Amino acid sequence: MKLMWKYTMKNKKLLFCNLICVLGFILIELGLPTLLAWMIDIGIPNNDRSYVIKMGIWMLAIIVVGVTLNICLGYVTSRITSNVTADIRDDLYEKIQTYSHREYETIGVSSLITRVTNDAYQIMLFLQNVLRLGFTTPLMFGTSLYLVMRTNRTLGWYVLGALPFLLIGVIAIAYYSEPISKKQQKNLDKINAILRENLSGLRVVRAFVNEDFESKRFEKVNKKYADTSTRLFSLMALAQPAFFVLFNTVMVFIIWQGSLQIDAGSLKLGDLVAFIEYIFHALFSFMLFATVFMMYPRAAVSANRIQEALDAEPMIKDNKDGVKDTDKKGYVTFDDVTFAYPGPSETPVIRNVSFDAKPGETIAFIGSTGSGKSTLIQLIPRFFDVSQGAVYVDDVNVRDFNIEALRHKIGFIPQKALLFKGTIADNLRFGKEDATIDDMKKATDIAQASEFISQLPEGFDSPISEGGSNLSGGQRQRLAIARAIIRRPEIYIFDDSFSALDYETDKKLRASLKEVTQDSTVLIVAQRVGTIMDADRIVVLNEGDVVGIGSHHELLKTCPIYHDIAASQLSEEELAK
Structure with missing residues (x-):
C-alpha cells in the first residue's frame, strides 16, 4: 500500500477534487430517502399538492447534481489512476535502464515485462475502485448506519447483527486469495517467457518442425494460469451471492417487524421507506467496500513485485560525480x-x-x-x-x-547486430542524434552499406522491422558498424x-x-x-x-x-x- 500511496499523493489537487465529489455524492444519495419520507408522511396525508411538487422538484434537482458529481468523480478518478500508472511505469523503466546483466538474469526479462505492463495495470484497477468506492463506501456506510439507528433503533439491531457475518466472509476471502494471486502472477511470467522465447526463435522452431512441442509447452503453462485464475475468480465470486442472501434475509425481518410497528402506530410508512433505503445504502456500501478490500491482496502482490524491481540494487553503480x-x-x-x-x-x-x-x-x-x-x-x-x-x-x-x-x-558494435523498429535513418541517429544526411552517407560508405541502401526505394527512410528482421545478417551488421562510426568515438x-x-x-x-x-x-x-x-x-x-x-x-x-x-x-x- 505504501507504493500506491506514494504515487497517489503526487496528485494532491485531484485527490482534493475527488474528496469533494465523494462528500457531495453521499449527501445527495442519503438526502433523497429523507425527502421521500417527508413527501409520504407530510405531503400525501395532508393532501398538500404544492408540498409534494416542491419535494419532487428538490429531488429532481438533487438527482441532476448527483449525476454531475458522479461524472466528475469518474473523470477525476481516471485522471489520478492514469497518472499513477504512467508514473510507476516511467520510474520502473528508468530503473531497469540502470540494471546490469546480473539483475536481468536474477529477475528475468519476461518477469520485468509483466511488472511494467500487467502488475501496473492491476494497481490501476485497484486504485480506480479505491478512489471511487474506497472513499465513498466507508462514509456512506457510517452515515447510513447513523441514520438507521436514529430512525428506528429496534430495527437497526437487525442490521448490526448481520455485519459480523459479512466481516468474517470478507477477511476469509482476502486471506485465501493472496497466495493464489502470487501464483497467478508467476504463471503469467512463465507465459510471457515462453511466448517471448518462441516468437524470437520462430525460425528455429519451424526448422526443426517443433510447432506441436512448443504448442504443448505453452498449453501446459497457460492451463496452469487458467486454473489459478479460475480458483481466484471463483473465490471472489462467492462474495456477491452470499451478500444478497444475507441482505434479503435482513430485509425480510425489517419489513416484517416494520409492518408490525406501523400497525401498532409506533412507526410511520415514510420512515419505513426511508429506513429501507438507509439499510440498502449501508449494506450495499459495506459490500462494495468489501469488494475493494478483497481486491487488495492481488494489488498488493503486484505492488510488491514492482517495489522489488525498484529496490533492486544494480551491481554496476553509476558514479554520478565521476x-x-x-x-x-x-x-x-x-x-x-x-x-x-x-x-x-x-x-x-x-x-x-x-x-x-x-x-x-x-x-x-x-x-x-x-x-x-x-x-x-x-x-x-x-x-x-x-x-x-x-x-x-x-x-x-x-x-x-x-x-x-x-x-x-566508445563506439560498441556487439556480436549480434541489433536494429530497432523505425527507419534506417532512425537507427543511424541512435549513434548520433543530430546526424545529417551527409553524416549518414559518409558512415554508410565506410561501412560498405551505401550500395544496398541506394537500391531501396526510400533510401535512408526505408522502414526496418523489429530487430531488423527484414534485412540480411550482413546488412544488419554493416548498419550496426555505421551506427558506431557516425558518432566518431x-x-x-x-x-x-x-x-x-x-x-x-x-x-x-x-x-x-x-x-x-x-x-x-x-x-x-x-x-x-x-x-x-x-x-x-x-x-x-x-x-x-x-x-x-x-x-x-x-x-x-x-x-x-x-x-x-x-x-x-x-x-x-x-x-x-
Whole structure:
C-alpha cells in the first residue's frame, strides 16, 4: 500500500477534487430517502399538492447534481489512476535502464515485462475502485448506519447483527486469495517467457518442425494460469451471492417487524421507506467496500513485485560525480585483470590479463570459443566490473568515470547486430542524434552499406522491422558498424562484428576504417585470422589466459595456439608470407 500511496499523493489537487465529489455524492444519495419520507408522511396525508411538487422538484434537482458529481468523480478518478500508472511505469523503466546483466538474469526479462505492463495495470484497477468506492463506501456506510439507528433503533439491531457475518466472509476471502494471486502472477511470467522465447526463435522452431512441442509447452503453462485464475475468480465470486442472501434475509425481518410497528402506530410508512433505503445504502456500501478490500491482496502482490524491481540494487553503480572529461583521448589499459561472472561457482572467465592500447593502434583478440574474448572487451564500457585488477580509459579507472561520459567515448558494435523498429535513418541517429544526411552517407560508405541502401526505394527512410528482421545478417551488421562510426568515438570496439561479411566486403570495410580511425583506438574480437592479421598487436586467449601477444608474423613463430588457428584458416602460401 505504501507504493500506491506514494504515487497517489503526487496528485494532491485531484485527490482534493475527488474528496469533494465523494462528500457531495453521499449527501445527495442519503438526502433523497429523507425527502421521500417527508413527501409520504407530510405531503400525501395532508393532501398538500404544492408540498409534494416542491419535494419532487428538490429531488429532481438533487438527482441532476448527483449525476454531475458522479461524472466528475469518474473523470477525476481516471485522471489520478492514469497518472499513477504512467508514473510507476516511467520510474520502473528508468530503473531497469540502470540494471546490469546480473539483475536481468536474477529477475528475468519476461518477469520485468509483466511488472511494467500487467502488475501496473492491476494497481490501476485497484486504485480506480479505491478512489471511487474506497472513499465513498466507508462514509456512506457510517452515515447510513447513523441514520438507521436514529430512525428506528429496534430495527437497526437487525442490521448490526448481520455485519459480523459479512466481516468474517470478507477477511476469509482476502486471506485465501493472496497466495493464489502470487501464483497467478508467476504463471503469467512463465507465459510471457515462453511466448517471448518462441516468437524470437520462430525460425528455429519451424526448422526443426517443433510447432506441436512448443504448442504443448505453452498449453501446459497457460492451463496452469487458467486454473489459478479460475480458483481466484471463483473465490471472489462467492462474495456477491452470499451478500444478497444475507441482505434479503435482513430485509425480510425489517419489513416484517416494520409492518408490525406501523400497525401498532409506533412507526410511520415514510420512515419505513426511508429506513429501507438507509439499510440498502449501508449494506450495499459495506459490500462494495468489501469488494475493494478483497481486491487488495492481488494489488498488493503486484505492488510488491514492482517495489522489488525498484529496490533492486544494480551491481554496476553509476558514479554520478565521476570523471566526465579527460585530457587524454583513446587510451585503454588492462592491469592484471581477472573476472568471474557472479554466481555460485564464480570461476574466473579471464585471468591476469594485462595490455595497453593507444590512439592509432588496432588491437585484436582471437581464441577458441569460450576463451573470454567478448567478456574481456565488455569490461571497458562497464557492462561488467572486474573481479580483480583494474581497467583504465585515458589513465582513469573506469569505475571512477561517470558511466554516461565513459560510454560516450566508445563506439560498441556487439556480436549480434541489433536494429530497432523505425527507419534506417532512425537507427543511424541512435549513434548520433543530430546526424545529417551527409553524416549518414559518409558512415554508410565506410561501412560498405551505401550500395544496398541506394537500391531501396526510400533510401535512408526505408522502414526496418523489429530487430531488423527484414534485412540480411550482413546488412544488419554493416548498419550496426555505421551506427558506431557516425558518432566518431575515441575507442572503437568490434565484437566479432565482421562475421556475417564476405571476405571482399570485410577487406574493403577495414581499409575504409583506417581513414577514420587514425586518431582512435580500435579493438577487434574476431574468429577469422584474415580479419585481424593486419592489426598492430594480436592478443591470443585460451581458456581465459593470455597465451600470446604480438603481430601476426611474430605469433606464427612464438605462439603454437595462434599458429594452429591460422593454419586451419589460411593456405600454406598465406602462412609463408
